[in-house]
Amino acid sequence: MQKDFFYQTRFGANLQSDGTTRFSLWAPSCQAVSLEIENDTPRAMARDEEGTFTLVTECPSGARYRYRVRDDLAVPDPASKSQPEGVHGPSVVTAPAEYAWQTPQWQGRPWCEAVIYELHAGLLGGFEGVRNRLDELKTLGITAIEIMPINSFGGTRNWGYDGVLPYAPTNAYGEPDDLKRLIDTAHHKGLMVILDVVYNHFGPDGNFLHDYAKDFFDHENNSTWGTGIAFAKPQVADFFIDNVLYWLMEFRFDGVRIDAASAITDHAWFGKLRERVASQVEQGRHVHLILENENNDAGLLRDGFTAQWNDDGHNVLHVMLTGETEGYYEMFAEHPTRILARVLHEGFAYQGEINPYSGKKRGMPSGDLPASKFILFLQNHDQTGNRALGERLISLASPDALHAAFALLLLSPMVPMLFMGEEWGCRSPFLFFCDFHDDLADAVREGRRKEFAKFSAFQDPEKRKTIPDPNALSTFDTSRPDREERNTLEGRIWLDRTRSLLALRQRWLAPYLTQAHSLNATVIGDKSVLARWKLDNGAILTIALNLSDHETCRISEPGKLLYSSATRRAVEELPPGSLVAGLE
DSSP, rough: OOOOOOOOOOOEEEEOOTSSEEEEEEEETTOOOOOEEETTOEOOEETTTTTTEEEEOOTTOOOEEEEEETTTTTOOOOOOOOOTTEEEOEEEEEOGSSSSSOOOTTTOOGGOOEEEEOOTTTGGGGGHHHHHHHHHHHHHTTOOOEEOOEEESSSSOSSTEEEEEEEEOOOTTOHHHHHHHHHHHHTTTTTTEEEEEEEEEOSSSSSSHHOOOOOGGGEEETTTEEEOOTTTSSSHHHHHHHHHHIIISOOOOEEEEEETGGGGTHHHHHHHHHHHHHSSSSOOOOOOOEEEOOOOHHHHHHHOOOOEEEEHHHHHHHHHHHHHOGGGGGGGGGHHHHHHHHHHHHSSSSSSEEOOOOOOEEEEOOOSOOOOOGEEESSOOHHTTTTTSSSGGGGSSHHHHHHHHHHHHSEEEEEEEOOOOOOOGSSSOOOOOOOHHHHHHHHHHHHHHHHHTTSSOSHHOOOOOOOOOSSSHHHHHTTTTOOGGSHHHHHHHHHHHHHHHHHHHIIGGGGGGGOEEEEEEEEEEEEEEEEEEOOSSSOOOEEEEEOOSSSOOEEESSSSEEEOOSSOOTTEOOOOEEOOOOOO
C-alpha cells in the first residue's frame, strides 16, 4: 500500500480528511482578513485574540488564493506551498498525497557515512537537472547532496538567500512534485538529500509580512542580513519549526542546514526545534540537523545537533594556501599553522578568544566532541561567491599544496563537503547573482561594489566597476560549472583523484568514524602539521600535511600507508606541498 507523507502545518493551507481545506494566517496587525479564492466570493476569516485568522471551507487542490489584509492589498500566503507565478502571484493549495513515493521505506544513512556535495539547483538545470547528475555523484563516492536554498524568491535566479516564502519551492526550478521526484530518486540510489534553509532574514522583493504581522520582527536585534526576527514569539517559532518538519516529513529530506544560526537570538528555539523533530520523525530514521554558526556554539552540538560547518577550518586553510589575509581572513593571519593544528585537534579554532575582526569573544571549548561533529570544506558558495570575482581555489593556490589540502579534506575524520565542480578542478567562477529590477537592482549592484571598496585590489572606483553586476543574466550563466573541463587532462586527473580518495575513505575510515576523536595535532614545520585520531575500531589514523613551498619535514612512516600526494619522496620525508596519510 502506498504510504502518504503529509505534514499538517500550523499556518498555511492544509487539505483535511473530510475534503475541506483549513486556511490559517497570523496577522496580528490586522483586525480583519478575507480569503480570496480565484473565481469565488471573498470569505471573511475568524480572528482569535492573538491575531491568528482561520477559515475551514470547501476548496480543492489546485485552487489559487490570496489573503486580503487591507482594502488595497492582497498578499500571497507566507506559508504557501506553491507559487507558480512567483512571489507576487497567488498561492496554490497542494495535495501531498498525489505524489506516489517509490522509496517509502527509506531510513536515511548514519552521519559517519556522509560525504556532502553542495550544489545550486538553478545552475544545474533545476530539480530535473540535479536528478540527472545523481548517478555520476554516486559513482564518485558522494553520499549526500546539499541543495542551496530553494524557497521562492523575487525574479527567476538567485542564490536562494533572498527568499521570502520559506515553504514554497521556487517555480524557477520546477514543481513541488519535481522536487519530490529528485529526493525519491536520490533515496533509490542510496543518497541523502540535505536542504539549506534561511531563517535569519527575508529577501527584499515580495516580502509583505511587515504589512500585516509587524510582531514577526524584532527591531532591537537586527543582523548583518536585515531586520531581526522575533523567534521568542510562539507563532514565529512554530512558523520556522514547522518549516523544518514540512521539509523532513512531507518531502523526505534527510536533514537541513540552518544558515547563519548566530542571527537567531532566541537560543531556546534550537532546543524546541530539536525536541519537535525528535518527537515527529519515525523511529529508526536518520535525520540530521546541521548548523552554520558564527558563534561556534559547541553546546548545541553536545545537545543533539548533528554537526556544524567548520568555517575556522576553511578559513585557516585558505590563508595558508593563498596568503590572503583581508576581510574575515584577518582572524587567521597570525600563526595559521598553529591554528590549523588546533582545528584538527579540537574542532574549532575560536573557543572563547577575542575575534580581532569583530572585537568580540567568539566560540566555546569543543575539544571533547567527536570529529564527525565538524564539516570541513575548502570551498563553498559563501567563500567563493563572496569574492568580488568569484575565483575558485584552483586559481589561487599552488597545484601541489591544493592537492595535499584536498587529500586532507577527504581523509580527515571530519565530514567532508565538496562544492559543485570541485571534483574535477572546476575553474568556472561562482559569482553572487540575483534578478532584481529598477531601484532595488541599482542598490544591490552598487552595494556589492561598495562592499569591496575596503579591499586593496578594489580601492580604485574604476576597478570596482569591473565587479560583475549581480542582476545580469551573464553573471548567472558565467557561474554555471563548465562540464567540458571534465574531459580535459586536468579534469580527468582531478576526477580520478576524487574517486580514489573517497574509495579509501569508504574502505578504511567511514565505518569507524562515529566516535572518532583526536589524540593530538602538532606543528612540525612551516605550514606543516601532524595529526592523529583514534577510530572506533581502535586504529590510529595519522595525517602529515606540508603546505610549505620550500621546507621538507621529517616524519615517521605509518604502519599502513593509505595515501601520499607527493609524486616522489624519500622514506620518512614530507616534501613541500604534500600529504601522507596512514593507519597504525
